[in-house]
Amino acid sequence: MSNHHLPEHFTRTTPSGDTLERDVCDKCGFVHYRNPKVVAGSVVHHDGRILLCRRAINPRKGFWTVPAGFMELEETVSEAAIREAREEACANIIIDRVLAVYSIPRISQVQIMHVARLKEPAIAPGEESLEVELFDWEDIPWNELAFPSVRWALDQFRQVVDRDDFPAFTNPPGESGDMI
């Protein structure tokens, strides 16, 4: 998902009845409200291995991620996670539960990660992936993961891999999700 820059004829100002500055169109007064965006994704496992996708698009092209992406309007969180696995890995997944709710405040993102499994073993790279692969734990390319939250989700999944009853994780202590 690319950034969407505002035209220059939007000005930062506080609309009447509001308490925060917003971007307002100089020409028609349209207020461009912005809100945090939700990413829905999954740690997808199959026969003890974990599905990762190597990104074909920026940011972090060439690096590995779990299937995840921005929710569209009128979706549920799990519908979005299922759609992303289909789009990125041609994978048909079953969502089992919420793994984690992460906040990346610098970029105004909320990420909702699930534990999921493959309904059928077939996977293939979608348009946004260079390749997709089921990794044994010891073969995960830790130094080539796309985002901090991919590592968090994998680590936290590993902690609860044999449990079907665990509380949702949040950011690991002290981690904001910023790229270093």
Next chain:
Amino acid sequence: MSNHHLPEHFTRTTPSGDTLERDVCDKCGFVHYRNPKVVAGSVVHHDGRILLCRRAINPRKGFWTVPAGFMELEETVSEAAIREAREEACANIIIDRVLAVYSIPRISQVQIMHVARLKEPAIAPGEESLEVELFDWEDIPWNELAFPSVRWALDQFRQVVDRDDFPAFTNPPGESGDMI
């Protein structure tokens, strides 16, 4: 939070390179991307009682809710839940864990509810509340709750009230969150 209607000079069309219809300004080509909005809130308990706020604003003015509201940019989910409790109930709360992740797809909302407790017992109605009150379970005004998800959160909190280790809930089976 009110609805923000688009000016009439926005037209539904699919921008080049996109796959879905968006609202595009006829005058300058600005694409108004919209995404699901995140509501952050909490079931706040104190001495076995539960904090509810009677809404001073629409929608559902006069009905009772848990403190909850739309996340702002550059917040974490728990910062937003803490802010909403302060704004709506002048309450200083401590977030203990994620209670639930709800999807209300018809209105493109994701609601993230927490279990929280009062840091200090003082509460008072904020600008968006007519009154605030700590209710014993049997005194909760079930027929005057503002939204289906308020009932879900209270019911699910009740199921895990003595546990500090439970999986995050989602929508109750078959419930979309639509008002009946």
